Amino acid sequence: MPEETAQPVRGRMRRLLSGLVDLAGRRLSVVVLLLLCLISSAATWREQNPITKRAGAAVARQVLEVCPVPCEVLVVVRDTAVDRAFAAAIERGLAAAGAPIAGRVFGQPRDVRLEFERIARAGGSVDAIATHRIASEWGPVRSAGAPVVAPGSYSWPTFLTPRNLLNVVNQNADIAIIALGMTLVILTAGIDLSVGSLLALAGVIAAVTAQEWFGGAAASPAGLLAAMLLGVAAAALGGLLSGTMVAAFRVPPFVATLGLMMLARGLALILAVGHQRRLVGGGAEGTPEAVRVGAPAFAWLGNGSALGVPNPILLMLFLFVAAHLLMTRTMFGRYVYAVGGNPEAARLSGVPVTAVLLAVYCLCGAFAGLAGIVDASRFEGGRPNAGELYELQVIAAVVVGGASLAGGRGRISGTLIGAMIIAVIQNGLNIAGVASYEQKVVFGALILAAVLLDRLQPKIASRRARMTRGSTSTPVQ
Amino acid sequence: MKRALTGVAAVALFFVLGGCGGGAETGAVEGRDGVAARGTIGFSAMTLTNPFFKIIADTMTEEAERHGFEVVVSDADRDVNLQSQQVDNFLASGVAAIVLNPVDRIAIGPAVRRANEAGVPVFTSDLQAVAEGVEIAGHVGTDNYQGGLLAGEAMIEALGEAGGEVLILHFKQANSCVLRVDGFRRAIEEYNSDRSDGRIEIVAELEGGGLRDEGYRAMADGIQAHPDLAGVFAINDPSALGARTALEQAGRADQVRIVGFDGELAGRQAIREGKIYADPIQYPDQMGLMTVQNIVSYLDGEDFERVHLIPTRLYRQADAERDPTLDQGP
Structure with a gap:
């Protein structure tokens, strides 16, 4: 067609577009599903708080910045598999720099309080607390007086988390x-x-x-x-x-x-x-x-x-x-x-x-x-x-x-x-x-x-058929 | 083409409703800036169509806000499947604590266990969970057995020296109601133990579903089967009100005295009008309040009472006449 040689880009664009429209028409439920996922993602755009090995290593680095060695660090996490892996990463990072661990808590807020009491009785001190965002809101952590280091949060749709x-x-x-x-x-x-x-x-x-x-x-x-x-x-x-x-x-x-x-x-x-x-x-x-x-x-x-x-x-x-x-x-x-x-x-x-x-x-x-x-x-x-x-x-x-x-x-x-x-x-x-x-x-x-x-379907289909017939009967230029 | 249109409709609807959700979210963000939110509490309520649980939800939301928490309320609609899905959703969105009115005290077990494994504390209010191997951080509920005893006393008082036949409108699925009926039976047994005439006989125990329509149907049948009935104990206000309607239609409203339970607004109004004799009243607002206080205590590492049962109080017509929250019309 002469039109295509005159405006090749526009023609190709048009074909691509009509191809997409065609595909969307045949697989529209898929498109709708993807669209719904997109909307759900937008609606659930929230702060996410990582509890991973990488976040643990980052916390260890940050602790060393806040409080240089020798620094008594208390590690606070919950008693779950994910938390323990996170805590292990923190301890590895601290051990590599030679920072002493004042104590570790794998448990509930109450356990943190008891641990502080134990450290106080033993005459020890805590110079920094390494933890995650959730435990950083626990009362005993907040009122400890020592700097609290938790991984930074990032924004991501809760909908799109694997879990x-x-x-x-x-x-x-x-x-x-x-x-x-x-x-x-x-x-x-x-x-x-x-x-x-x-x-x-x-x-x-x-x-x-x-x-x-x-x-x-x-x-x-x-x-x-x-x-x-x-x-x-x-x-x-x-x-x-x-x-x-x-x-x-x-x-x-x-x-x-x-x-x-x-x-x-x-x-x-x-x-x-x-x-x-x-x-x-x-x-x-x-x-x-x-x-x-x-x-x-x-x-x-x-x-x-x-x-x-x-x-x-x-x-x-x-x-x-x-x-x-x-x-x-x-x-x-x-x-x-x-x-x-x-x-x-x-x-x-x-x-x-x-x-x-x-x-x-x-x-x-x-x-x-x-x-x-x-x-x-x-x-x-x-x-x-x-x-x-x-x-x-x-x-x-x-x-x-x-x-x-x-x-x-x-x-x-x-x-x-x-x-x-x-x-x-x-x-x-x-x-x-x-x-x-x-x-x-x-x-x-x-x-x-x-x-x-579903009820309207036959009507729409017949109208569409009429329209198609109409367009084929007019000569194409 | 059809699928196309269906899809468009679905997306459009989603947008409209998404708009509502967006509104709620802005509120949460404000909270975060204002009080420096300490996190989110997920609450899965038994059913929000019953005002009792709505009051728990509302009080929790209010009290939690004062402590810097945001409460997300989900309606389990009396379906344990829905409730455990809601627990999973709470876990996925990283809440600080979960509160449940367990719909099924046993079948909720696996969901609670998943929360335990994720290190998220689970609190129950009103109803307790009894599944094996699960850890409940705290419970606040009504002392239902004591409430049942009070309901029995109210029935004895209402029937007077004559005694008579009594029917129970039950909701067996809920353990709280089983305790209420146990207490009620105990009080009646004690009353009967030292008398030969004027005894109170419990002649039937029907399933009222804890709902107005089911209570109505059960009572309509009950009055046919037991025409000499003198009293009814309904395990909550909706079923008591359903029973009242059935008795009015059968022309037996004057013959049969009703004792309800809960003391929710419609129930107290009916007590004022003499339609229900009395209610042991529960305090859902205190439940919501204390549950949040327990959560705060837990997160602050303080000790608190792991199981707290709030006693009920008997509420009669004289109390209703002094009740400022009731409509004081003729």
Whole structure:
């Protein structure tokens, strides 16, 4: 084109821009997620106080500047692994310069006071205190009279700290896991309201069987695994039940799963209260408290981690890949889309519609059960009240992720992004200090907006199609 | 396209609400400049829809400000999952201390343990945590057993020599309520022990959820099952008020005397109007105040009472008539 030779830079810029716009259009949920992360970062721009080896070495150098050798230094930190590493770095720095250590405190403010009293009794003195920002605010440190050296703070978004980012994903791993199953159900134009209750039922069954059948505190890892599998199986069975209602008896999914929701919650409460009653030796009434699992290994799935990544996140990623492959690479995946797009057409073209629906609800139940096991493991016990209102968060994640409630349209990857969008909004609002009342408003409005746009979608699409037709019919110059 | 629009809506909403958050933050920054803030205290409240916990939160915020601390209040909404997430958020943002009204005294254990490992002291108010292997730096709450005894005395006083059938509206999930009911039963047993007529019989214990609507439904059923009922003990004011509504609708409001618990504004107003006979009253403002004072003592390395239980006091109609905080209308 002649235009390009005349203004090559502008042309290239325009192409680049249109390419970006195109990419953004196709992957907008990703862009939204990144944007939300950006906003969360801006809203949580705070002073950060390092407690690292490097900060420790810097503190040692600064102490030597403030008070040259010989200088009696008191090192004050809390009794945690991170603090101890920080303190060790300070001591290494001081030892290299030959500065004597007057004392060290690994503990609480009270311990600092006692240490000062000990030093005073022994006739010693403290010329400087090396510590971190948090302990520098402790009363005995502030009133010591000696110069206090703590690492300088720097500004960085709290949202973007590794600990917080892992928190965000970890806290919502259960929602994301259930959302994978829910995506399948919603793809068939169905809905599953029972997921929160199935989560609780699975957790309680795993906890009660671990305690009563598999040895309680002395349960072997195999016994705990069996208990967990029983929980997941129960939830899958629940899903199969609502699937049967929907597929074989044509009960609307909303009603079938509403019934199961109450049924499963009731069962979870009955099992938990029954267990508590047996614990106190019958007679007295049990309370609907968490059923505690004594075996420490039970907490591995929920609270353990590998290479610094919490196990629930690893499980979520594994299930995500599995569900993604299932939906994109297998015949079953194509069947699910076909059933959701047009069940009659699917039936006529030989898709086993009933079997597909049964499998979809059963899978959704199993995913809810897995989330229940994660929850029970996290709290070291099955909670009969767990997962209340989870169905709403899960459906919100799926819908925000781009699936259509009318069925046939949506992707597993979209759901994962949707779950993360909800997670980031929640976390961002939390650490930005927005009160819970306003958070409820955001979530309600977000779901309404997503569903409303789902409704408007055909209209927008047809208008867009008309516009495209219009532009192609005019000759291009 | 749809996803595009959804996204835009989400971002827009976030901006609007982010604006609210920004406002709160400026306040905090001012505090830092003004009193040279010593740090942040994270408070995860049981539920902020109950005024009782709101008062704890507000008093804490006020008192902490005087000592140079900022309080971040989160609403656990009676959900221990949410509460432990809030603990993790507090730890990520580096707070100086954490205060909890434990939603589930056992299941909150792992979260408290994570705070212990991070070296951040955890204080409880109102409700205690009993999970194994966790370290609670301090607790301030109501002496619920003593409150239950007082509620029993109030019931005995209300029913007089006639005695009669009594129903309990419980909220078993909360250990504090279990203690209240234990105290109540103890007082009634003691009263019954030396008499053969005019005894007080506890005929039922229903789940009132500690909420107005659940208390209403439970009472509506209770009065059907026990038409001769003479009294109700509700473990808090919302469920007592729910019970009152149910009794009025059944036309039994004059027959059944109600004893509540808490002494929150709506409850005291109802006592003034004779709708509730009496309440053992709690002092959420003192709880908030003493919790902050304990935190300051802890950080200053001073000794303090690790578990402090505030006794309740019985509040009857005569007290309500003298209460300047109540609306003194007709």
